[in-house]
Amino acid sequence: MMTLLDPQQRTARGLALQGEILDLQAPEAATLYDQSWRDFVFAEVWSRDALDRRSRYLIALASAANTGHRAMATAYARGALKNGDLMLAELREAATHSAIYCGWSAGALFDEAVSSAADALGLSPADVPPIRAEPWQHDVRMADGIAAFIDVMTFGGPPAKTAYFEAGINGYVFGEIWNRPGLDQRARRWITLVGVCDSAAYTPIHTHIYAAIKSGNTTQSEMFEFVLQYAIHAGWPKASVAQGAVIEQGAQVAKGLAFGAKETDA
Numbered sequence: 286m287m288t289l290l291d292p293q294q295r296t297a298r299g300l301a302l303q304g305e306i307l308d309l310q311a312p313e314a315a316t317l318y319d320q321s322w323r324d325f326v327f328a329e330v331w332s333r334d335a336l337d338r339r340s341r342y343l344i345a346l347a348s349a350a351n352t353g354h355r356a357m358a359t360a361y362a363r364g365a366l367k368n369g370d371l372m373l374a375e376l377r378e379a380a381t382h383s384a385i386y387c388g389w390s391a392g393a394l395f396d397e398a399v400s401s402a403a404d405a406l407g408l409s410p411a412d413v414p415p416i417r418a419e420p421w422q423h424d425v426r427m428a429d430g431i432a433a434f435i436d437v438m439t440f441g442g443p444p445a446k447t448a449y450f451e452a453g454i455n456g457y458v459f460g461e462i463w464n465r466p467g468l469d470q471r472a473r474r475w476i477t478l479v480g481v482c483d484s485a486a487y488t489p490i491h492t493h494i495y496a497a498i499k500s501g502n503t504t505q506s507e508m509f510e511f512v513l514q515y516a517i518h519a520g521w522p523k524a525s526v527a528q529g530a531v532i533e534q535g536a537q538v539a540k541g542l543a544f545g546a547k548e549t550d551a
Contacts, residue, residue: 292324295324295328295329296323296324296328298327298328298332299311299322299323299324299325299326299327299328299329300323300327302327302328302331302332303322303323303327305364305368306327306331306338306361306364306368307360307361307363307364308360308363308364308367308368309360309363309364311323326517330513330514330517333510333513335506335507335509335510336507336510336511336514338368338370339365339370339371339472340471340472340475340507340511341514342361342364342365342370342371343371343379343472343475343476344475344478344479344511344514344515345357345361345514345517345518346358346361346362346365346376346379346395346398347379347383347387347391347395347475347476347479347480348479348514348515348517348518348519349361349398349518350380350383350387350391350392350394350395350398351383351387351388351391351479351480351483351518351519352518352519353391353394354518355394355397355398357518358394358395358398359398359401359402360402361398362376362398362399362401362402362403363401363402363405363406366402366403366406366408367406372411373399373403373408373410373411374411374412374467375467375468375472376399377396377399377411377413377467378465378467378468379395379399379468379472379476380392380395380396380399381396381462382462382468382473382476382477383395383476383479383480385457385458385462385477385480386476386477386479386480386481387476387479387480387483388480414467416461416462416465417461426455426456426460426461427445427451427455427456427460429459429460429461429464430442430445430454430455430456430458430459430460430461431455431459433459433460433463433464434454434455434459436463437459437463437470437496437500438492438493438496439495439496439499439500439544440496440543440544442454442455442459470500470502471502471503474493474497474502474503475511477493478493478494478497478511478515478527479515479519481493482515482519482523482524482526482527483519483523485523485526490526490527490530491530491533491534491544492544494508494527494530494531494534495534495537495538495544496544498534498535498538499538499544505531505535505538505539508531508535509528509531511527511531512524512527512528512531515527
């Protein structure tokens with residue numbers, strides 16, 4: 286039987302976590318909506334220990350930026366920086382990565398939120414290494430992209446027969462951004478998952494959830510936590526779609542099956 290949580294204890298925990306996570310004194314809950322942030326989002330979701338706080342910050346920041354919630358994106362960035370869960374250079378990488386999967390408009394909001402947070406904390410600017418410093422040949426870039434696609438997705442990618450696949454997917458996304466050392470692959474997963482889950486499109490959602498688990502970057506239990514964290518800004522309907530994909534693709538990985546394969550194919 287579950288132990289009942291006293292409402293006053295829940296509120297106290299929510300206030301404490303809200304202040305700690307955002308590095309801001311929690312405002313007075315003037316409305317029922319305000320109470321929902323304090324008593325559910327912070328007291329019940331952010332308090333869960335099945336997913337590390339660094340990952341929660343990335344999911345929350347990408348989700349807030351993707352839905353245009355500038356104030357919360359800035360607050361998340363400030364908290365992540367102040368608490369040492371993410372470094373400024375890592376958040377610059379995260380904003381650049383989010384531009385791919387959430388769109389450059391959301392990436393701009395993400396990057397601006399990081400700037401506002403860094404300014405508020407009086408941080409020195411982070412180094413900005415070039416996306417690619419050395420010259421390269423087209424074939425080299427394509428080879429880099431194909432190799433990175435297999436490493437990230439755990440299966441081969443589509444042939445580069447269109448501008449989208451050639452310049453976008455093979456050339457830039459996998460040929461350059463996923464290869465950058467400024468942010469680890471697990472961190473890039475969370476940002477990617479926010480973008481693909483917001484797409485509501487079957488193939489991106491299922492392939493990326495499969496790859497996240499198959500690669501070992503995440504576990505299925507962590508993916509269930511992702512869904513709950515993601516739901517805060519995306520909403521329950523989109524999170525429900527992601528939940529179904531986590532169940533389906535987690536089972537696929539557990540059975541040792543390739544993406545899209547049936548047990549009869551093994």
